[in-house]
Amino acid sequence: MPAWFHLGGSSFYYEVLIGRRDARNASWNDANRNLPAPFFNFSQLISNFQAHGLDLKDLVLLSGGHSIGLARCTTFRARIYNDTNIDKCFAASVQQVCPVSGGDNNTQPLDSTPARFDNVYYKALWKSQGLLHSDQDLFKGDNSESDRLVRYYSYLPGHFARDFGASMIKMGNMKPLTGNDGEVRLNCRKNN
Numbered sequence: 176m177p178a179w180f181h182l183g184g185s186s187f188y189y190e191v192l193i194g195r196r197d198a199r200n201a202s203w204n205d206a207n208r209n210l211p212a213p214f215f216n217f218s219q220l221i222s223n224f225q226a227h228g229l230d231l232k233d234l235v236l237l238s239g240g241h242s243i244g245l246a247r248c249t250t251f252r253a254r255i256y257n258d259t260n261i262d263k264c265f266a267a268s269v270q271q272v273c274p275v276s277g278g279d280n281n282t283q284p285l286d287s288t289p290a291r292f293d294n295v296y297y298k299a300l301w302k303s304q305g306l307l308h309s310d311q312d313l314f315k316g317d318n319s320e321s322d323r324l325v326r327y328y329s330y331l332p333g334h335f336a337r338d339f340g341a342s343m344i345k346m347g348n349m350k351p352l353t354g355n356d357g358e359v360r361l362n363c364r365k366n367n
Contacts, residue, residue: 199357211223217313242295287299
């Protein structure tokens with residue numbers, strides 16, 4: 176039986192499968208070991224995704240989840256002061272929020288519409304305004320397959336919404352819990 180996920184933006188819906196088993200507790204170590212770091216370069220990102228059975232398209236799509244939310248200064252300081260593939264005006268603006276030292280917990284939106292799930296994230300990459308190094312490394316302007324996917328989803332928000340949902344389902348089906356492991360939640364926000 177499907178449920179629907181909706182977050183900001185009128186056309187960004189995708190079907191969420193229900194009835195799967197969830198762990199009874201979260202693991203900080205597992206998250207840190209499995210999630211790509213914000214300073215990862217393209218090779219590290221693709222290796223991380225491939226190790227989990229995901230491909231380049233999944234990488235570009237799931238990175239589009241950075242359309243919403245905020246990042247702490249510690250995750251993007253090196254980019255805004257050291258990277259050369261960054262729009263200078265964008266860097267100067269973000270440097271007002273994140274000084275060279277101090278302000279580690281200051282936050283900056285991941286894109287210009289942080290409360291809307293949309294494709295503005297991809298448009299920012301075109302302009303060298305990706306906040307995280309790992310985001311901007313998806314678009315280098317070299318007409319690579321990654322560049323083509325970023326362009327495609329920046330032009331076609333409906334295709335981004337559809338394909339993002341498919342990649343979320345694919346990621347959600349990695350290493351499913353079976354038997355007596357975990358539980359099917361009555362309320363997805365808490366253990367039964």
